[in-house]
Amino acid sequence: MSQICHNTFPSLSTPSNHSENPSIAKLDTIQSESLPDNTVNGRRIIRENGLSATATLINFLKGVVGGPGCLSIALGFKHAGLWAGFAIVFVFGFLNNYCMLQLVHCARHLAKRKGDVPLDYGTVAYEACANSFSWLRPHKRKARIIVNISILAMQVGICSVFYVFITVHLKLVFKETCNFELPSPIWMLIIAPFLIVINQTKNLRVIAIFSASSHMVMFICLIVVFQEILRSPHTRTSDLPWFGTFDGFTSAAGAILYAFEGTAMVLPLENKLKHPDDMLGPVGVLSTGMNLVSILYAACGFYGYITYANKVKGSIALNLPNEPIFYALDGMLCFVVYTGYVIQAYVIIEMLWPEFQKRVVDKFGFNQRSHAYFECLFRALVVLLTMAIAMGIPNLEEIIPLVGVTAGMTIAFVLPPTIDTIVFLPEMLAEMKKEESFKIPWRLIGKMTQNILLASVGIFGLVAGLQSTIRSLINGNDE
Numbered sequence: 001m002s003q004i005c006h007n008t009f010p011s012l013s014t015p016s017n018h019s020e021n022p023s024i025a026k027l028d029t030i031q032s033e034s035l036p037d038n039t040v041n042g043r044r045i046i047r048e049n050g051l052s053a054t055a056t057l058i059n060f061l062k063g064v065v066g067g068p069g070c071l072s073i074a075l076g077f078k079h080a081g082l083w084a085g086f087a088i089v090f091v092f093g094f095l096n097n098y099c100m101l102q103l104v105h106c107a108r109h110l111a112k113r114k115g116d117v118p119l120d121y122g123t124v125a126y127e128a129c130a131n132s133f134s135w136l137r138p139h140k141r142k143a144r145i146i147v148n149i150s151i152l153a154m155q156v157g158i159c160s161v162f163y164v165f166i167t168v169h170l171k172l173v174f175k176e177t178c179n180f181e182l183p184s185p186i187w188m189l190i191i192a193p194f195l196i197v198i199n200q201t202k203n204l205r206v207i208a209i210f211s212a213s214s215h216m217v218m219f220i221c222l223i224v225v226f227q228e229i230l231r232s233p234h235t236r237t238s239d240l241p242w243f244g245t246f247d248g249f250t251s252a253a254g255a256i257l258y259a260f261e262g263t264a265m266v267l268p269l270e271n272k273l274k275h276p277d278d279m280l281g282p283v284g285v286l287s288t289g290m291n292l293v294s295i296l297y298a299a300c301g302f303y304g305y306i307t308y309a310n311k312v313k314g315s316i317a318l319n320l321p322n323e324p325i326f327y328a329l330d331g332m333l334c335f336v337v338y339t340g341y342v343i344q345a346y347v348i349i350e351m352l353w354p355e356f357q358k359r360v361v362d363k364f365g366f367n368q369r370s371h372a373y374f375e376c377l378f379r380a381l382v383v384l385l386t387m388a389i390a391m392g393i394p395n396l397e398e399i400i401p402l403v404g405v406t407a408g409m410t411i412a413f414v415l416p417p418t419i420d421t422i423v424f425l426p427e428m429l430a431e432m433k434k435e436e437s438f439k440i441p442w443r444l445i446g447k448m449t450q451n452i453l454l455a456s457v458g459i460f461g462l463v464a465g466l467q468s469t470i471r472s473l474i475n476g477n478d479e
Contacts, residue, residue, distance in 0.1 A: 050274030053285055060262065060269055060289040062215045065296065067158070067340055068165045069259030070222065071315045071333075072400050073297045074304030076259075078312050079401075080252030081243040085301055088249075088256050093294030096257075099416035099454060100266045100286050104279055106416075106423045107267050118271035121264055122148040125415070128422040136422065148351060150410045151264050155347045156386060157403030161258075162337045162344065163390035164399055165315060166191055169330045176322050184394045188387050195387075196380045198342050207346060210339040218336045221317075224329050226300070228320055234306040247468035254401030254465045257408040259297060264347075264411060314396025348382055398473055405465025413458025417451035 051059070077085030107119045110127040119127065122144040129140035167187045174180045182190075201207055244252070266286065270279045279285050305312055308319045317333055320326040353375060361374050393399040428444045 051269075051272050052274060053278035056269050056273050056278070057285045057289055060265075060285060061292065062211075063265050063269075064260065064262040064289070064293050065218070065222075067218075068161060068315060068333075068337060068396070068400075069261070070297065070300055071225070071317055072255050072396065073259055073301035074308070074312045074316050075314055075397060075400070076252035076255040077301045077305035078252075078310060079244055079248040079255065081241045081248070082237060082302070082305060083242045084244060084249060085252055085256070085305070086298055088252055089298045089301060090294055092253070092256055092260055093290050093297070095454065095457070096260050096263070096412050097286055097290035099412055100263055100290075101280060102416045102420045103263065103266060104270055104286070106419050107270065108276065109423060118267075120267055121151060121411075121415075124267065125419055128419050132422045132426050147415060150407055150415065152348060152351055154261065154264065154403070154407035154411055155344055156389070157399075157407055158261075158344045159341060159348070159382075159386040160389040160393070161396070161399055161403060162341045163188065163191070163195070163386050164394055164396055165337050166334050166341075167390065167394070168315065168318065168396060169334050172318060173327050173330045173334075177327055185391055188391055188394075192383060192387055194338070195341055195383045198338065199345050199379045199383050200376055201342050207343060211343055214336045214339040217332050221329055221332050221336065224325070225316060225320070226303075228326075229300075229303040229307045229316070232307045234303075235309045237306060240306065240309060246464075247471065250405065250461065250465040250468045251401040251472065253461055254404030254408065254469065256297070256301075256404070257412060257461075258400050258404030260293065261404070261408050261412065263416070314400060345379075345382055345386075349379060352382075353378055393473065398469065401465065402469045402473075405462055405469060409458045409462040409465065413461065414455050417454040417458075421448065421451045 080088055106128060107124045110124060111117050111119050125147040126140045126144040129136045129143045167184055171184060171187050270276060273279055304316045313319055317330060356378060361371055432441055
């Protein structure tokens, strides 16, 4: 999640302060009676200080591709089977894109009433309930809390994956180059102080430098990985399973969805786009970005699987030959994930620290200097929490699908269609009542059908994937 901005992720229960718009909107008057969602009071939205569509697309691609997720796609092919995995990548890419578009439509529709006020994911849920059925309005704060807890769970899961990723790759490098070997828990304890130090970073400019440098290194790493899996001998596709078991399918869904996860950063990017229209449409930022990511992931998963077959690991970099260049690659990947950790942890701290400060630190009357000490301690505790989770699930093959099928499914497939229904169903029902003659409400039926199907896919994937992942964890511990 490379594009981090202050107050993008509010604390769990306190309302976001959106009274100050970070980008000054210049509104060109247009003639429009229908007032579409890209206008405010009949005037098209143009943000003078906003980002171009190209810059936003680059930020979106960096946020989705710039982590371990891309390297874990081949694991999804291993679980699902060659062609089933190939299909899942494109199906999930399409559905993920559609749900992101739903979220942007809802945010724009709600923000239009407030004059292009930027809304984050949690505030969209809050405003959706606040402007929906009367029986839903009292639950608007609960809706925001549910969304923010889902985002928080996703971020904690991502940080835990990062922790395991660093541990596994460092362990491999030292074992192969120095013949130095330690158990994974010891490596995690060694890594902890370094993550605690970098997690004390509060300056957004410094975090932005970390982000830019890590993405440049990640780009180089991907080139090295691709040239290796393209040049290496490949297993014939006829010798690989085309379809896996049901449990394998759900685990693959989790691994692939983890790699695709970028829903939480869509609205912050849309809020900074100069022309909001550029976000949507068949060749908009979202659709173009998801198409490119789907092609990249399909290629990485396909060639990774036919290169290493059933020996493929949770990170394809772990399968690369034992040569100095690939040890250097492992070190570079550790740098990417190490610097990326502070970006992911920033979201957790932004959501939790203000609430902790208000309810604990301020409540007991500590002075300002004590506030700084408590914040440093809090940031260290975030690292220790992710370390504890990483110690509990120290394998990339298990922790990545677990994060994907739980928080990933909820954020990507369950919440967007639910919010879309809450926003637009009351308006559609009101339009039906105004009709003088009875007409079959095809638009209403179509929207409700698609939203029920999308939410059902998410809930089914969550339940089935969680069940199969837990079974895999239990079987792994027994072994």
